[in-house]
Amino acid sequence: MSAPLTPSQTVGPYLALGLPWEDGPYAAAAGAPGAIRISGRVLDGSGDPIPDALVETWQSSPEIGVGFRAFARCPSDDDGRWFVLTLRPGPVPGPAGTTQAPHLDVSVFARGMLHRVVTRIYFADEADANATDPVLASVPPDRRETLLARLGNDGHRFDIRIQGLDETVFFDV
Amino acid sequence: MPDAFRRDDRDVHPPLDSPPYKSTALRHPKQPLVYLPHTITEVTGPALGPARVGELDHDLTRQHAGEPLGERITISGRLLDGDGRPIRDALVEVWQPNAAGRYRHRWDRWPAPIDPNFSGAGRCLTDTEGRYSFVTVKPGPYPWGNHPNAWRPAHIHFSLLGTAFAQRLVTQMYFPGDPLFPYDPIFNSVRDPDVRERLISSFSIESSRESWALAYVWDIVLRGRDETPMEAGP
Numbered sequence: 001m002s003a004p005l006t007p008s009q010t011v012g013p014y015l016a017l018g019l020p021w022e023d024g025p026y027a028a029a030a031g032a033p034g035a036i037r038i039s040g041r042v043l044d045g046s047g048d049p050i051p052d053a054l055v056e057t058w059q060s061s062p063e064i065g066v067g068f069r070a071f072a073r074c075p076s077d078d079d080g081r082w083f084v085l086t087l088r089p090g091p092v093p094g095p096a097g098t099t100q101a102p103h104l105d106v107s108v109f110a111r112g113m114l115h116r117v118v119t120r121i122y123f124a125d126e127a128d129a130n131a132t133d134p135v136l137a138s139v140p141p142d143r144r145e146t147l148l149a150r151l152g153n154d155g156h157r158f159d160i161r162i163q164g165l166d167e168t169v170f171f172d173v
Numbered sequence: 174m175p176d177a178f179r180r181d182d183r184d185v186h187p188p189l190d191s192p193p194y195k196s197t198a199l200r201h202p203k204q205p206l207v208y209l210p211h212t213i214t215e216v217t218g219p220a221l222g223p224a225r226v227g228e229l230d231h232d233l234t235r236q237h238a239g240e241p242l243g244e245r246i247t248i249s250g251r252l253l254d255g256d257g258r259p260i261r262d263a264l265v266e267v268w269q270p271n272a273a274g275r276y277r278h279r280w281d282r283w284p285a286p287i288d289p290n291f292s293g294a295g296r297c298l299t300d301t302e303g304r305y306s307f308v309t310v311k312p313g314p315y316p317w318g319n320h321p322n323a324w325r326p327a328h329i330h331f332s333l334l335g336t337a338f339a340q341r342l343v344t345q346m347y348f349p350g351d352p353l354f355p356y357d358p359i360f361n362s363v364r365d366p367d368v369r370e371r372l373i374s375s376f377s378i379e380s381s382r383e384s385w386a387l388a389y390v391w392d393i394v395l396r397g398r399d400e401t402p403m404e405a406g407p
Contacts, residue, residue, distance in 0.1 A: 018268025112196025
């Protein structure tokens with residue numbers, strides 16, 4: 001029996017009433033060995049921060065047998081900033097016998113977005129693994145940079161540009 | 174390896190670029206989306222157990238010292254996949270304004286009263302048959318700034334995690350017969366009128382509880398799995 005799919009609608013401006021969890025940004029507990037911080041801003045087509053967005057991440061474990069929530073959720077603040085604290089994902093199988101480089105799947109929701117947009121976070125310091133990643137290979141070379149988190153003073157930096165110059169690559173999932 | 178999920182028909186979800194809803198203008202990607210095969214990352218999802226849900230989280234009328242004002246209602250239904258199979262032990266999260274149409278949020282400034290006995294957020298886990306249920310008050314319609322004399326039809330926001338990243342959905346549930354439907358660019362962003370109807374709950378006299386609450390029933394359907402074991406790519 002097939003059932004008719006429910007359509008998407010926007011989270012609206014008041015998602016902060018229902019979606020944030022106190023421990024939401026912590027896919028791994030604060031202070032967990034090997035924990036990394038990934039943070040950035042969500043920006044609109046004018047380059048202005050989106051203060052009513054929600055960023056969610058989902059990923060693999062560092063290696064088989066390491067158990068943690070692996071899912072994080074963070075509302076953006078008034079400057080469009082978000083962060084997650086997590087463990088570095090390990091490589092996982094891809095289509096047709098390939099191996100995917102370490103990555104996180106990302107959903108972004110906001111007022112003014114009638115459906116989520118989906119992107120991926122890869123790590124700029126995994127150049128060898130990224131070079132053979134089947135999903136990165138399917139992205140136009142001049143846009144791959146938008147999928148790379150870069151290590152800085154505050155952990156890994158990953159900005160999400162919904163539209164415009166250096167628009168982040170979004171996926172049809 | 175779990176199966177991939179069936180891709181949604183193009184007409185199911187609203188387009189991200191939907192000019193009548195003005196805020197979409199600067200918040201939709203202009204570059205084409207890149208096809209993402211359903212790999213292990215997309216076909217799996219977090220296991221969020223009962224610890225995520227408090228005892229009274231499903232009852233929005235019992236979260237404060239007194240009862241909220243308004244029309245007490247129940248909202249219940251099933252969470253199913255595209256093959257009609259129940260999705261069990263899945264988190265359902267809701268949020269809504271109070272009976273006067275006011276959200277308890279610092280940005281909501283329209284002059285309708287705040288109800289000290291109503292926060293407007295709830296969550297529950299589906300049972301073994303995919304059933305969820307909430308007790309709440311019927312949310313009021315409210316004005317917004319999208320266009321002159323713009324009002325949102327009464328609705329409750331729903332967030333579903335399903336069992337996999339590929340099933341993630343956030344949507345809104347509406348009430349039958351709302352006179353604001355023809356004027357709402359968010360409701361009408363779903364282009365196919367038959368598909369749009371899926372967002373509207375049904376009134377159920379059978380589920381209404383005598384001398385206590387009227388009942389609305391709404392099933393939610395997330396993607397089903399594909400028959401092929403794994404997608405090879407585009």
